[in-house]
Amino acid sequence: MSAPNTTRISTQVTLSRQDKPLAITAAAIFLLLPIIYLSIEYYAALSYIPYYSYLKNHTSDLGIPYAFINPMTGAQIYSYQAQLMRLNFVLNGFLYYIGHTVLLQATTSLTGGKYNIPRAIVSVVYCIGIVLVAAVPAGPGEKKDGYAIWHNLGAFLAIGGANANILLAGLAAPSTRQPVYRGLCLLLGTLGSAGLAIFLIIFIAKNGSGMSGFWQRSSIYPNQLWEFITGLHLMYLLKQTPSMGMSKRE
Secondary structure, eight states: OOOOOOOOOOOOOSOOGGGHHHHHHHHHHHHHHHHHHHHHHHHHHHTEESOOOTTTSOGGGGGOOSOEEOTTTOOEEEETTHHHHHHHHHHHHHHHHHHHHHHHHHHHHHHTTTTHHHHHHHHHHHHHHHHHHHHSOOSHHHHHHTTHHHHHHHHHHHHHHHHHHHHHHHHHSOTTTSHHHHHHHHHHHHHHHHHHHHHHHHHHHTOOTTOHHHHHHHHHHHHHHHHHHHHHHHHHHHHHSOOHHHHHHO
């Protein structure tokens, strides 16, 4: 499935009946995506030793598939569910891409295809990025060998792509017919982008001040919230979709 590559002015206020199956599929994917991702992340965090902090630890720490010694404390660190977390990254990437492709097709009648091409591109960027995060862990072994740069690149592509997409989704939403959804998208995209900028400064300066995990999550979790809001928004649009009888009379 490919995103429509034309932009036209749309005056349609609801989904067409033809778009309904696509909208249902996209809504189901986007409602489930954050639940699946966050649930697996939480489960993996519970299995992390000696303990996992959402404020201090990065998400990637959960995907390091071997034990190592913390040079600062001398404690052994191990994520027992690292392989599950890596699978979570991959699953999230492909479901995001599929859901987003279906979303664009389902809502083109409302947006006129506005920003469909860049939105399709950033969904691919997100998928590639998060698969890279899964494929190359960011443990001390990878850092020593120089492979961790691929993990870092993947994380930047995934987080940056996700927040760019949220902003584009807001800009594509008609301001007069979808003002709430548009506003939420622009707000979440701005917050996520700001969080990413702060996290990059901390990461480059190598000075997390005990809050590095928080700042990373401030750039990641807006995407999970956007996915769920988008699923709810699609459900709302589906409720407004005219029935077959109404469409015939029109």
